[in-house]
Amino acid sequence: MNILIVEDESRIAKRIERMTHDIFGDTLQSLKRINTLQEALKFIESNALDLVLLDLNLNGSNGFSLLTTAVSKSFHTIIISAYKDQAITAFEYGVLDFVPKPFNRERLEQALNRVIKKEKTETNAVKFLAVKKRHKVQLIPIEDVIYVKGAGAYTELFLVNGKKELHDKSLEKLEQLLSRFFVRIHKSYLVKMSEVKEISVESGSKYMAELKNGERLPIGRTKYKDIKAKWF
Known part of the structure; x- marks a missing residue:
C-alpha cells in the first residue's frame, strides 16, 4: 500500500500516520505526509498511490479543490475532517468514507478496513x-x-x-x-x-x-x- 496523508495540523497528521502504520503493518510500502494543497496536487500527479487521507481545510485552502482531482484517480479517498456538514457532499463526489474529527483509533480503523477488506460503502449518496x-x-x-x-x-x-x-x-x-x-x-x-x-x-x-x-x-x-x- 502506498498512502498519502494530506493534513496541515502536525499533531493530528502524526497521529494519523502512527495509526495507519499500526493498522496496515507489513502491507504498507510507503506513507507520505504533506501539509499544503499545492504540494499534495503535485505529489498525486507524479506518484502511484493506493489511498489518500485528506483534510478539507488546509491552512484556509478548501480541500474540495483537491478532492475533485483525487476522486478521478485510481486510488480511494477517505476524508478526515471536522467539517461534518460537508460529509454528504464528499460522499456525492465518491469518497470511500468520511471520518469526523475528533476521531479515535477504532473509527479510523473502520475506515481503513474498507480499503483492506474491499468493503462496499454503506451510503447511497454518490451522485x-x-x-x-x-x-x-x-x-x-x-x-x-x-x-x-x-x-x-x-x-x-x-x-x-x-x-x-x-x-x-x-x-x-x-x-x-x-x-x-x-x-x-x-x-x-x-x-x-x-x-x-x-x-x-x-x-x-x-x-x-x-x-x-x-x-x-x-x-x-x-x-x-x-x-x-x-x-x-
Whole structure:
C-alpha cells in the first residue's frame, strides 16, 4: 500500500500516520505526509498511490479543490475532517468514507478496513463519477451512467447519450462505491439494474441481460440466480 496523508495540523497528521502504520503493518510500502494543497496536487500527479487521507481545510485552502482531482484517480479517498456538514457532499463526489474529527483509533480503523477488506460503502449518496478530460476534471452524474465495463486497470463508463468515458478506477473500486446503484453481473460489467429490460437464457447456457437501449451484456453463470432475483 502506498498512502498519502494530506493534513496541515502536525499533531493530528502524526497521529494519523502512527495509526495507519499500526493498522496496515507489513502491507504498507510507503506513507507520505504533506501539509499544503499545492504540494499534495503535485505529489498525486507524479506518484502511484493506493489511498489518500485528506483534510478539507488546509491552512484556509478548501480541500474540495483537491478532492475533485483525487476522486478521478485510481486510488480511494477517505476524508478526515471536522467539517461534518460537508460529509454528504464528499460522499456525492465518491469518497470511500468520511471520518469526523475528533476521531479515535477504532473509527479510523473502520475506515481503513474498507480499503483492506474491499468493503462496499454503506451510503447511497454518490451522485458523480469524476473523469479526467485533458487538463481538467469532469463530473459525470450517476444518473447518466447505464453500465460500467472493466478495461484492464481502468473502466469505461457507458452513458445514456451513447458516449463513453474512461475512468482511472478499476471495476472493483467502482463496485465498492456504486453498490447501491449498480450490480456486478459479470467479471467485466457493473450494470444499473433499472436499465435492464430483459434477462434471458440462450443456447449453450449463455445468460444475457438486455438493456432498455437495446444493448446486450453477458451475465456470469455463478451470478445468474442472484441477478434475476434482484431484477424481479
